[in-house]
Amino acid sequence: xxxxxxxxxxxxxxxxxxxxxxxxxxxxxxxxxxxxxxxxxxxxxxxxxxxxxxxxxxxxxxxxxxxxxxxxxxxxxxxxxxxxxxxxxxxxxxxxxxxxxxxxxxxxxxxxxxxxxxxxxxxxxxxxxxxxxxxxxxxxxxxxxxxxxxxxxxxxxxxxxxxxxxxxxxxxxxxxxxxxxxxxxxxxxxxxxx
Numbered sequence: 001x002x003x004x005x006x007x008x009x010x011x012x013x014x015x016x017x018x019x020x021x022x023x024x025x026x027x028x029x030x031x032x033x034x035x036x037x038x039x040x041x042x043x044x045x046x047x048x049x050x051x052x053x054x055x056x057x058x059x060x061x062x063x064x065x066x067x068x069x070x071x072x073x074x075x076x077x078x079x080x081x082x083x084x085x086x087x088x089x090x091x092x093x094x095x096x097x098x099x100x101x102x103x104x105x106x107x108x109x110x111x112x113x114x115x116x117x118x119x120x121x122x123x124x125x126x127x128x129x130x131x132x133x134x135x136x137x138x139x140x141x142x143x144x145x146x147x148x149x150x151x152x153x154x155x156x157x158x159x160x161x162x163x164x165x166x167x168x169x170x171x172x173x174x175x176x177x178x179x180x181x182x183x184x185x186x187x188x189x190x191x192x193x194x
């Protein structure tokens with residue numbers, strides 16, 4: 001089984017996340033993509049809304065997609081979410097699966113700084129997905145990392161969770177920038193000051 005892991009804060013989950021997951025799934029013939037909301041990612045501040053709300057948004061969105069699943073491991077575990085800890089658990093629980101970690105171009109360039117990167121590249125393959133204004137330059141990476149990074153092509157959509165939260169703070173709509181289930185959940189729950 002070939003499984004893509006889509007990690008992130010998903011604060012909130014938006015169409016760019018969904019497009020990246022689908023681009024990776026389609027391009028590399030992944031059987032499933034598992035979305036894994038992080039509790040506290042090591043490279044960001046604490047999320048704007050609770051882990052329970054972020055997990056609920058992902059769960060509600062993915063309910064309608066046959067190939068997408070949700071893993072709550074990092075939210076349940078708490079603390080800082082290091083990818084290496086989660087990958088160790090995945091390999092222990094699913095030793096026969098081939099795992100692919102899906103990341104944006106901005107994160108590809110930061111891979112040398114990831115905690116446990118040497119072990120990570122032994123355990124899985126990364127799939128880098130392009131983002132507006134961020135070139136994917138594999139030659140800039142150390143060879144042992146570059147050889148474990150595949151590239152997926154997708155239409156470039158300049159949407160980020162930060163931008164969405166800024167739009168909400170300015171009283172602007174985020175409809176159609178997030179899946180309908182996320183939009184409905186944000187409205188219903190009064191998240192992000194709505």
